[in-house]
Amino acid sequence: GSINVTVSVGGVSVDPGDIVIGDDDGLAVIPREGAEEVLERAHEKLSAEDSVREEVLEGEYLYELNGYDELFENLTIVGPEDSIQ
Numbered sequence: 413g414s415i416n417v418t419v420s421v422g423g424v425s426v427d428p429g430d431i432v433i434g435d436d437d438g439l440a441v442i443p444r445e446g447a448e449e450v451l452e453r454a455h456e457k458l459s460a461e462d463s464v465r466e467e468v469l470e471g472e473y474l475y476e477l478n479g480y481d482e483l484f485e486n487l488t489i490v491g492p493e494d495s496i497q
Contacts, residue, residue, distance in 0.1 A: 419474040421439065426432060429444035430459055442450050475481055 418425055418427045420426070421432075421441070424441055426441050427444070431442040431444070431447055432488045433442070464474070464477055467477055473481075
């Protein structure tokens with residue numbers, strides 16, 4: 413076999429130095445040149461999730477923290493007896 417060459421996995425090019433992460437749901441390929449940005453964004457996401465987790469533990473509702481309460485308040489539901497013109 414070959415070492416340090418570009419390969420194709422599921423139709424996606426994977427170059428030497430790229431990061432490949434996988435679990436039961438599939439694979440993700442992070443190009444080497446984008447790895448720092450991906451890591452930074454992952455840390456930001458984890459920090460935001462930690463914040464939400466703390467608020468939920470303090471008694472807040474995830475439903476409200478995500479804004480679903482306002483979303484559903486502003487929705488207009490049209491039933492089968494209503495006509496749309």
